[in-house]
Amino acid sequence: MTATSLKINIITILLLISGFTLQAFSEPAEIRIAVMDFKANDTSKFSTIAVSEFIGIEMANKKELTIIERSQVGAILNEQGFQKTGCTDQSCAVEMGKLLSAKKIIIGTVNKTGNVYVITAKVVDVESGRIDVAETERCTKEDDFELASRILSVKLTNKIAGTSYAIPVRTYLQDDERNRFSIGLLYQFGLYPNYRMPSLVYDSSDGIHKFQGKGAEILTHSLIISAGYEFLHNFELKAEFSYMLYLDTSVREFDDIASGVNYSQNLIVDDRKSESFDVTIFPMYKFPLTGFHLFIAPGIGYRFNKQKESYSLYYDYSDGSDGISGEYLLKPVGHAFILKCEVGTTVYISRFMELVFSIGIDGQVYSSYFNNVDVEKIHETITGTPAYPVEKIINNSQNNTCIGYYIKLGFNIRIF
Structure with a gap:
């Protein structure tokens, strides 16, 4: 063998090897598929055939698949004496597939x-x-067949060809x-991180004196009906009636910020509870998804607050041999307009x-939690003729507005 012929043989072998290599690493062959007319059960025959067409059209747009044209399918099957419709079992599909030289048959x-x-x-x-x-897809109107068929075809394509095409967004029930x-x-659990009792003012002969409440963190528990x-699939109007219990287990003192005379006062808060009753209207804007x-929901409502237990005000004043000391029970009450806003999700268990689960925020509108304080005298001791007796206590509701945060969970029953 001459050197020239040896070179030619080597080149030929290399070309053959490269050809096999390119073929091995080339894209896989397209999958040949035929879509049969689906069978109608209690539905319009024409709408059912349209479902088959929608699926075939959508799958034909995928490069991994080769969809046999419906006219070609009809011509081949008519020539062999077959009907396209009514083929819903595997044996029939296999027989049709062999006649059409298809790798896979879609029936439905x-x-x-x-x-x-x-x-x-x-x-x-x-x-x-x-x-x-x-695969299955559900809808409630024939008008939704086209989108339902597109969704179904993409899910089938991804499983047949191992692709990950995005499934169209479902916009129907x-x-x-x-x-x-x-x-x-x-049930609602809430947190008020800077809750304040009202600022209290009493008026004596030496002028006005003000107790400024210190903020505290309190927890709330609410039962809501x-x-x-x-009105629409994406809009609902809801009214909520709630009973809220405030638990304040801290011990707090209220400082007199306007003293300037020779006396001492102390307001003690210890393990007290407040309660409120809310009525709130929520326009709910919904974003429907599959199954949820x-x-x-922004909301506006009205809240009535009432102190379940009393707060004690201890007053002690002395001027030589004259003095006055006393204990008074303070019972705050109030009412306010409230604003709320919450976001959440609703999961459908059945029809x-x-x-329901949500998180939210609420607060008063230009008002305080407590607007008035009823004062009850427990005891009062006066020695001599003190120069500065307590004449009256003036109720004051400043500086006790705060924002609350909450989580809510429960269930709804749809009656009619």
Whole structure:
């Protein structure tokens, strides 16, 4: 063998090897698929055939798949005496697949159960005769068939070809329309990080004296009953009636910030409880998703506050042999307009029941938690004729407005 012929043989072998290598690393062959007409069960035949067409059109746009044209499918099957429609079992799909030289056959049904349409699609492997993939999509109107078919076709494509195409956003209800009117029972846990009792002012002969409350952190527990009506799929108007219990377990003193004379006063707060009753109206804006929705709900309402237990005011004044000391019970009450805003989610358990979770913030509108303080004298001791007797206590509600934060959970029952 001459050197020239040896070089030619080596080049030929290298070209063959490179050809095999390129073929091995080239993109996989497109998957040949035929979509049969779906079978209609209690649905329009024309709408059901349209579902098959929508699925075929969407899948034809994917480069990994080769969809046999419907006209070609019809021509081949008519030539062999087959009907495209009504083929819903594996054996029929395999036989049709062999006639069409398809690798996979898509068969399916459109069923109507109550007011819900269920589209079922199955992918049958022609060679093995097995169902490789099965998917369903639900909707409540025939007008939603096109989008439902597109969603179904993308899910099938991703499983057949191992791709990760984005599934179109579902903008329709999948299940029967839920009842519109609901009642709910919820529990709310809240935190007020800078809660203040009212500033108290008393008037004596030497002038006005003011007790400034120190802020404290308190916890709240609320029981809420709600009633709502869903006007649209993304809008509901809800009213909440709540009983809130404030737990204040701290010991706090109220400082006299306007003294300047020879006396001492002390206001002690120890293990006291307050309660309030709220009525709040919430317009809820919903963002429906599969099986649940997100919502944002600004609210406005009215709150009545009442002190369940009394606060003690201890007063002690002395001027030589004359003096006065006393203990007074203070019972704050108040009312206020409130603003709230919360965000959360509602999970559908059934047509009649749903779970609710939300977080929110609330506060008064141009008002304080307590607007008035009832004063009850427990005892008072006067020695001699003190120059500065307590003449009266003036109620004052300044500096006790604060913002609260809360979490809420419970359930709604949709009645009708």
